[in-house]
Amino acid sequence: MINYISRRLLYAAVILLLVSMAVYAIFQFLPFDPAALTCGKNCRPNLIAANRVRLGFDKPLWEQYWLFLSGIFVGRDYGVGSAAFTCPAPSLGYSFRQNACVTDLIQQALPVTLSLAIGALILWLIVGIGLGILAARFKDSPIDTGSTIFVLIGTSLPTFVTGLLLLIYLTLKNNIIPLNFDAYVSVFDNPSKFFMYFLLPWITLAFAFSAIYTRYTRSAVIETSGEDYIRTAWAKGLKSNVVLRKHTLRAALAPLTTLAGLDFAGLLGGAILTETIFNLPGLGRMSLKAVNDFDLPVVLATTLLAATIVVVMNLIVDLLYAVLDPRVRVG
Amino acid sequence: MTRLLDINDLHVTFPTEDGNVKAVDGLSLTLDAGETVAIVGESGSGKTVTSLSVLGLHNKKRTRLTGEILVHSERGVVDVVSCDDEELRKLRGSAVAMIFQDPMSSLHPYYSIGNQLSEAYRVVTKASKKDALKRCVEMLDLVGIPEPQKRVKEYPHQFSGGMRQRVMIAMAIINNPRILIADEPTTALDVTVQAQILSLLKELQREFNMGILLITHDLGVVAEVADRVNVMYAGKVVERGTVDDIYYRPLAPYTMGLLSSIPSVYGKGTGRLSAIPGQPPSLISLPEGCSFASRCSFASQVVGASCATDAPQLIEDEPGHSARCHLALADRRTAGAKFAAKGGTA
Amino acid sequence: MSIEAVESSSAPEPLLGADEELKGRSPRELAWRRFRRNKVGVFAGVFTLGTLLSSLFAPLICKILGLDPNELHLDQIKVSTGLPKAYLGGISWEHPLGLLPGTGRDLLSQLLYGSRISFLVMILATVATLFVGLLTGIAGGYLKGRVDATLGRVTDFLLAFPAFFMIVALAEPMVDRIQRLGIAQGNGARILFLIIILTFFGWTGFSRLIRSQVLSLSERDFVTAATALGASRSRIIFHELIPNLWAPVIVVLSLSLPGYLTAESVFSFLGIGVQPPGFTWGLLISNSTQYVTNMPSFFLITTVSLVLVVLAFNLLGDAVRDALDPKADK
Amino acid sequence: MSKLSQSKRFGRAAIATSVAAGLVVSGLMSSSIGTANAAGPKTGGTLILLEHTPKLDHLDPSRIYTGRDLAFENSFFIRTLVAYTPVPGAAGAGLVADLATNTGVPSNEAKTWKFTLRPGTTFEDGAKITCADVKYGVSRVFATDIITDGPAYLQQWLDLGKVEYKGPYAKDTAGQAAFDKAVTCSADNRTITFNLNKSVADFNYLGTYGVISPIQAKLDKGDAYDLRPQATGPYKIAENTTNQLKLVRNKKWSKASDPIRTPYPDEVIMKFGLDEQVIDQVFLNDTMWNAVNFGGPLPANKDAFFQDDKFKDRRINTSDPYSRYLAFNVKKMPCLEIRQAMYLSRNSKAILDYAGGSFFGGTYSTGSISPLLGLDYTPTKVVGPGSADFVATGNVVKAQELMDKAKTSCPADHKKATVDGLVIDVSQSSTLQDTIPINTAAWARVGIKVTYNIIKSGYYSTVLNPAKQNDLSNSGWGADWANASTVIPELFTLEGGFNLSQNGDDPAYKEFKAAVDVAMKTTDRAKQAAMWKALDKTAMERMWILPTNYGKSQYIWGKGVGGAFFWQPQGTLAWGKLYIK
């Protein structure tokens, strides 16, 4: 098992290194000059040249990449003279549009995205799995039909439409969920405020996902119910809820770990739409803004962060699955 | 003898898009303590559906059941067809247990053997976890699994096919059921393992005086373990009798055909096998008369009835030996002698 | 890893026994028969077909109805708010779905014409995804070995990218690149970008699906039989494998068609993709989100159109899948 | 001097949100000033400003140049040497001393300006504000690689001789020496003297800008100073995150030292990046009583606010100081006939109507100078109402004539306009979906083809780059203060900081430039005004810009907010006067 984990870790590291190289290369080969974007409206060639040096864009690509990479471990210095400063390790670069070390920006944004993703994950797992189980249990009943309708609507309604409708009708028009423009507060500081802050975004984000999970759970439960070992469980004389809970769900939902893990990883990279609609200062909105601003270091860092999360989640999911399914454990 | 099971005029149908499938069509049988009754037939003859319906494990939404399945349990007689789910549940495991064809897929892949076994035990006895585990180890030992202390913690995928079937048997008999339904218990196993399992079953039956309802397509297995045999074809029993009746004095043409189709290691591998021509009929549109008529070589010799239009009844031709055929008994006796297993030649 | 190819597996019980009575029906005909029995599926199919046709013949339909998507009806727009003067967003006989606020263009003809680009993106991206996915999936699944390992690693690598975010990030610069290379200009370049990038990030999943399918197919005896008869690789691929890949292809179609249609609208909402004066469903919807309260008809019509089409694709996909695979219980 | 004096900048937000490209004057300068001061101002509470753009352009005083930002920051936490009086109406244009004790003392034909600092002023950390701090603040402006985006007047006007000064960050001894000569502090460190390279009669107006404001050298972090500048006003920045800017009281500020500011609320919070529809709904549904819309309502919601008596005391609809136009890149479109044809064939009415008609949208432009510039303004009679060929919906006949003429006089440009299509730079905005089709349809009437290049971010830094600017770019300009010297030279001379027209090669340029130079040196304000008017006319005749409209702005605030009025010189609400009821 340790052997397996270490090999997986190595593989993940290699993938990350490659992804970072690729992302770095892609954004360097884009047809604009990052230095030209740094000097505002009074741009003159000598200024651009000066900024190129100041921000290190004059160096060869591999060296820039190396500086970036080493910055993660030892921090990085920027600027010259009295305007010089250091982004301490782990440094992911410096945003000349936002005048801040990217690491600091990410530190601000990550908790928001994390709260959003975790809350939504919990919500959609509860709703999706619950509804899926109900639909499977009462197959072809009105509950099943209802869940099918929910699934169809949930999967066809774009998130931004859901979010906007919820915001306008639940909050602004009818004040069912009180409006909350407050800044992000940590759950540890003020749980109720935290809850209100994220309630609507959670619902929005969970809406589409729970539809997918309902669909998945329903078919997985139905499929698993037809397995021979479920018949064995019935033959033992177990009560139907034991058969469902202990036998059917365990097997039906184990693969869901993978799905949920990867969806979750995708969201950590930034739930761009939800964060945009609800104006949450998370990674997604930050990266979208960075893209619009050609804020290259932020784009680079968030992309890498998102990739890291995907790779790490992949790893976690695999390990978790090994815990859940004894057959995988041998590895 | 103690009567354990009475099946009276059981009909099982399931509606499909193309029409009703009559999987079982008027089956009656009995099972007593200590005896093994076999249902033998080819695929689609309705034998598996029968075994599942005894435990009420058939798909209730898709299947229609009529008739009676009377289980004589310690608490009295229960009709599986009409009783409620809770009563049925209480029968399962304690009065009636079952082992299945495929031991690979019949154990839950995510739980340890001990977990699954003790669950079966505790659902009936309400024993403590510790006691249950002790019992599991005993049972594993009983069914011949070496190092039961260690293996009880292992998972199904760590067991071979034969070992898994032993586990399944342990699980089935852990509550000392009176009836054991064995649905093709050895089909998925290799011959050497199959022999082990069959002998284990016989041994356990002797020890616990169980009634075993054996479902199989393998006439060799039947010959080895069964006391009485029901031969099924297209949802109906076409012949019923003791094992010797069936093998040495078959009275239904289908049974004769079946017996003669089998090459035997002890027979002489001479020339052609006498195969039954044609295919079994569709269960959706069964022929009006005898289901076997179109494949039967005796159909032309029948006098006084038409195999194509009149369905024959199951008639007790000899005491305890019934068959479903229009052909005169004498003719069938003669033919049967010809087709009979090469008895006693070994 | 299977050592001996299928040594045990017992045959599924042919419950129905001999089927001398059944007429010679191809699997496709059987699937069609099953499909026709699914009323929802048939309805979704008809709806989808109707939508696609009306998109294709949008110029003709608009001509018959006397509508022009570009014609401004400024006189019918209220100056102070930009909303149509008439009740219900200007729904009338001349303009069955009303007018767009601001410019007073006809909504129905905008929807019809707008669907052409949206559907174009959707269909071309799907076709490209299918093509790449099939190619790589078959290559990996059939050739195995080094090809498979390489493809597997490329897939792993691509899957590590945050696709949605990369699309957003790359939109402007890539479009710029395309324009500079002179491949396409303006909205053409944007459409091309969308198709390329959706395909680029979309093929991996399909490729994996096809690969696993091909992997299991190539273990099937009929492929071995063809090998045993001396069939060449290409014959095996084209005669034996591809005809059996319908099911995954349909799965992909039913997932990626609505997926890409929604993607187009999402990217329009984020300001990527086709830009005015071009119009697509995505642009219409993102425009209409500003009028949720003032002109709900506009918002409802555009959103519901999208949802209906996506819904129809989903339902159609489900129905076709069920028809192709009767065992899969829905 | 001028009665109506103006301020500011290309208000990016103002232009992007409420108007797309607008039009000419109707003459009515109504400022329906909503003042509901029934109970009088109260102290306390939290004022919330709702804004849909993701961020203010800058917080660093040296870098602020957007009117809206300037008004906001000057109201709350950045004090400048001089400031505008925050009172309603024309009186608001008057200069008052802020950090200084006077509004500047010119000498040497206005080539030398002296300001003496007011005693008792401090930074938020308690440090006393000294002349050295102001001087340091001024010096930063020269580090143009880091301190970007602010007004460039200091670089043009300070007398540094021939030396190019690179600012305080670089080791630049020669430059520093020259700078130290140009800007000097008195021995007591209280009086600052600016030595200019020419007479600038209204130099003190530049004192309203943060480029002349104190900054402590030891706290300067270069461009990172933008994140959290030291406050000198009654509030300081408590939080500056991606979606809000939170100001709290600056304990070190004393009322005694500040003649202008009245800090009523305890906290001021600006929320960024909100959906415009959401912002409007907040007010329509009275969800937040203590909020103000930092921008304007969506066009579609304007009636809901302005037709409903419920909002009677909570709305302002007034002319703003901006002149909107499309700048021709004359280098890329040298053919005058085509430029004129484009002007004439536009559907000005449709665009103005789209912006809300004369009530919400403003008036058709009659030149590049806004009517709010009073003294310097007169209709040019070349464009807009009053000109011979003006037809509000477009003079297609005349435009076609010009196009036909262009076909022979400048065939290459004609082909470019009719076959290849002209490219118009615009910044991303939700109104584009409607204005683009309107314009496209209008120009199509005379066969002119256009495509739009939509720039999502960094619009001005893109189009101001000659290499990136396309054939036309959408823009707007308001005078930096009440003198067209901050309009005509800025827009139409090559030295100007906002020349989008690239008109150096135009046959009329040389003469034009000479006239500008003369006007700049003219100290007689009336004479100068006449010259600006004439130059405005020339610019219109040469059609260096395609004027669209003089705009209007709308503001809405919540039930609980009092003290709102339009602050004319800043072109926005006087934010500092708002209080929570």
Added chain:
Amino acid sequence: MTPIVKVENLTKHFPIKKNALARRKAGNVKAVDGISFEIAPGETLGMVGESGCGKTTAGRTIIKLYEPTGGKIYFEGEDITEISPSAMRSYRSKMQIIFQDPFASLNPRHTIGRIIAAPFEIQNITPEGGVKRAVQTLMERVGLNPEHYNRFPHEFSGGQRQRIGIARSIALKPKFIVADEPVSALDVSIQAQIINLLDDLQTEFGMSFLFIAHDLSVVQHISDRVAVMYLGKIMEIAPTTDLYAAPHHPYTKALLSAVPVPDPQTERTRERILLHGDLPSPMNPPTGCVFNTRCWKAQDRCRIDEPELLQIGASSVACHFPE
């Protein structure tokens, strides 16, 4: 007479990869581990053994559907071991295979006509009277209604589908057919039909069979000689009558004794040899005699020395202590 097929010390190992990244070989499954035998023209060699013993792999390797790991394969005296897949193509018409699973061995998307015509197409052979006639003749020969030419596999029952597979295999009149469990998926009554058909075809065309099955009674019925495999090795190879009447290898004996006989009296009276334990993993077979872990006669020697296949009468047996 040259044997149709001769294999010498044939080996087929499958590498097991544990991890995609490292591509390290975690071990080998020794599916076939050095087997030698020959099949004469017109002869049927039966091959029996339990699942996992390598009989299917052996069958497929002999006709080079798998590349052998070691050893030699001679077809009609020619060494075909090293021949490339393309060069192999010309041999394909002479050797064929019949599969166990009648459902998997026919492409569900092809009509019967197309399936049976495939050999002609692939080998570029135009039979007399055209492909269609040839196909219909074949269909008739294997007991199918030639009018069903245009039907699809799913419209046939298992037995009929097996007939289709057989028709495809015999289309080019091969000299050698590997019949890989051709009847084990079929019902008893159908099984007999197919065995008879194969019998008849052999009589008619005189081809050789390698008949692979786990069912000893079927093998006995159809084979001239029988090879018993265990863990990739041949334990015993002997003429059918000898093998069944007097098995020399303990494993053969155990196998025969385990087969249930459809004869109640025999069953009641005969003595069973019950083997203990399971088949060891072919990845890690026991040293010495591979059967030693389950053999009741095993001695120390069996755990060290691997027994050679030695001639005892007409039989060859790999055992240190043959009966």
